[in-house]
Amino acid sequence: MGKLMGLLRWIDRVLHGIRRGLLNLITLFVLLVIAFALFHAAKSPRVQHESVLVVAPEGHLVYSYTDSDWQRAINVMLDQPRDEVLIRSLTDAIDHAASDPRIKVMELNLNRFEGGSITQLETVADALARFRKAGKPIFAYAGSYSQGSYLLAAEANHVYMNPLGAVMIAGYGAYQPYFKTLLDRIGVTMYAFRKGKYKSAVEPMTRTDMSPAAREENAAWLQTWWSSYTARVAAARGLQPAQIEHYASQLPHLVDAAQGNTAKLAKQQGLVNVIGSWREFQKAVSEADVRPLKDTPRINYLAYDEATHKRAAQSAAVAVVPLDGMIVSGDKAVPGTVASGPTVEQLDRLLHDAAVHAVVLQVDSPGGSVDASEDIRSAVLRLRAAGKPVVVSMGTLAASGAYMISSAAQTLYAEPTTITADIGVFALVPNVSAALGKLGIDVNGIGTTPSVGSESPLMPLKPDVATAMQSHVDYLYHRFVSQVAQGRKLGYEQVDAVAQGRAWSGEAALRLKLIDHLGGIGDAIADAARLAHLKPGGYRVDYLPRAGQKKGFGALSQTMGLMAQSSLGGQGAIAALARFLDLPARELQDTALLLHSARPYGYFAYDPVTWMH
Known part of the structure; x- marks a missing residue:
């Protein structure tokens, strides 16, 4: 007995030592993160005279960061590659540098740039055009240019490319996976209810191809995107839009005629100025600065933005709130989405904040849950x-x-x-009873009312319940149209005629009176200040993080929790499945969110444009 107790005491000491060691490691990690953050905050980058502004964005463009400041600091400390480029930081740095006499030239390195939507790209391209208009040259370089990166490179005075590179311009398309054949094979029935001729979000579950109505809708906005792209690139390069159109549509034949020399082809077509190496490119930038390469002062745009960003002292504020991602119900933030609970809390805090005189909603969302959207709309009102x-x-x-x-906004x-x-509005209800039957699993039982069990995906949907669901979808659509008519001061019939679940471009929406103006975030902020009777220069702009985004040690613990998860846990499993099927993870993630919310019943106002490339 004594030996057993001694063994147990020894095990207890070992476990206690392991626990203490782990706690010490965690504490050390926290202290290192704090020290790094303080050191980073204390550093003040210095802008030297006649510097080169280095714009080398890494990742894809975003309107707001997905991660908190703490999480990004941890990623930097762990030498994790950046995957998000905040548009505001990028354009602010470029615009400030355009009028800064210390900045002489820009080095635009697009090797690690992963692009963005045409709307995002054009916002950055506008800033590049303003820099160039200020009389400061831009030198652009990439091994090869994607369609997105070339839209930015086209604004440069000098476009360089590697001798083995290519300019890949193909146009815009709307393609997505359709799961009906798969669902039929495995015995899953997807009940879909919708209101709106063009409400195509249910089609991936109910069809094997794109419907004629969806083709009509998508063709319209795709043409708007493509026309804008070709016009923009042509104007920047001194070409005609038809030349860009010809290059994209005939690219395989043009490459063949050039005997596979894609770099020579791009130069012949006027898309690049110089075919050369990275070293040759850097030498050309330094020569524009009239100094030897080793003596040329260079500053990264992020460091430059930090060094030149002025902290406003004004007490009156215009708050900018990001609504970035699919709208979901719930009291906890879900990464990459707009959760209704935290968002409503954030808006209600602004309601009671005396310093906030006006609010700008920076929206980049395909929609989502009807209930969640209604809750956020009420907070706006x-x-x-x-x-x-x-x-x-x-x-x-x-x-x-x-x-x-x-x-609901002004x-x-x-x-x-x-x-x-x-x-438009739709609902999805999955039924897996046939799939279970194929596995030899039967579902049976008894209920107190005829409709009991209809909320379960294990049971077929009864006809009277299906009728009731369609009736509710019709009601929600009528309510949606009525709300828009009231908010936009239009007649119900006028809104209904252009509704029907159809997505419109901004240009078309202005013509249809669904929006008030064409413009960007700067225009919206200035208008909000004007409506709040704030004088120019008499207010500050507070860019808020995503609602529910944890700060400080909350973010640290959240990050450590994510690091501790299995690589195939949670969203990782979906990403792995996406890789197996050779699909973008976003497609399956959105599908998973929709199906999760559809049990027992989910009603959505959602547009699957984000699935399309």
């Missing part, structure tokens, strides 16, 4: 009722449920290439 103007700035998307929220801004409206 409370702000307006309290006398605080609300203005919307639409990014790539402000569709369906996101437009439902937007229509003034709506969109870019010409924004996809908006899509006023």
Whole structure:
């Protein structure tokens, strides 16, 4: 017995030592993160005279960061590659440098740039055009240019490319997977209810191809995107849009005629100026600065933005709230989505914040849950009722449920290439009883009422319940159209005629009176300040993080929790399946969110444009 107790005491000491060691490691990690953050905050980058502004974005463009400041600091400390480029930081740095006499030239390195939507790209291209118009040259370089990266490179005075590179311009298309054949094979029935001729979000589950109505809708906004792209590139390069169109449509034949020399072809077509190595490119940049390469002062745009960003001292504020991602119900934030609970809390805090005189909603969302959209819309109306103007700035998307929220604002801004409206409602209900039957699993039982069990995906949907669901979808659509008509001060019939679940470009939405102005976030902020009777220069702009985004040690613990998860856990499993099927993870993630919310019944105002490339 004594030996057993001694063994147990020894095990207890070992476990206690392991536990203490782990706690010490965690504490050390926390202290290192704090020290790194303080050191990073204390550093003040210095801008030297006649510097080269280095714009080398890494990742894809975003309107708001997915991760918190703490999480990004941890990623930097762990030497994790950046995958998000904040548009505001990038354009602010470029615009400030355009008028800064210390900045002489720009080095635009697009090797690690992963692009963005045309709406996002054109926002950055506008800033590059302003820099160039200020008389400061831009030198662009990439091993090869994607369609997105070339839209930025086209604004440069000098476009360099590697001798083995290519300019890949192919146009825009709308393609997505359709799961009906798979669902039929495995015995899954997907009940779909919708209101709106063009409401195509249910089609991936109910069809094997794109419907004629969806083709008509998609063709319209795709043409808007493509026309904008060709016109933009042609104007920047001194070409005609037809030349860009010809290059894209005939690219395989042109490459064959050039005997596979894609770099020579790009130069012949006027798309690049110089075919050369990275070293040759850097030498050309330094020569523009009239100094030897080793003596040329260079500053990264992020460091430059930090060094030149002025902290406003004004007490009056215009708050910018990002609504970025699919709209979902719930009290906890879900990464990459707009959760209704935290978003409503954030808006209600602004309602009671005396320093906030106006609010701008920066919307980039395909919509989502009807219930969640209604909750957020009500919070917007409370702000307006309290006398605080609300203005919307639409990014790539402000569709369906996101437009439902937007229509409650005082003034709506969109870019010409924004996809908006899509006023329609649908519901999805899965039934897996046949799939279980194939496995030899039967479902049977008894209930107290005829409709009991209809909420379960294990049971077929009864006809009377299906009728009731369609009736509810019709009601929600009528309510949606009525809300838009009231918010936009239009007649019900007028809105209904352009609704029907159809997505419109910003240009078309302006013509149809679904928005008020074409413009960007700067225009929306200035208008919100004007509506709040704030004088120019007499207010600060507070860019808020995504609602529910944890800060400080909360973010640290959240990050450590994510690091501790299995690589195939949660969203990782979906990403792995996407890789297996050779599909973008976003497609399956959105499908998973929709199906999860569809049990027992989910009603959506959602546009699947984000699935399309």
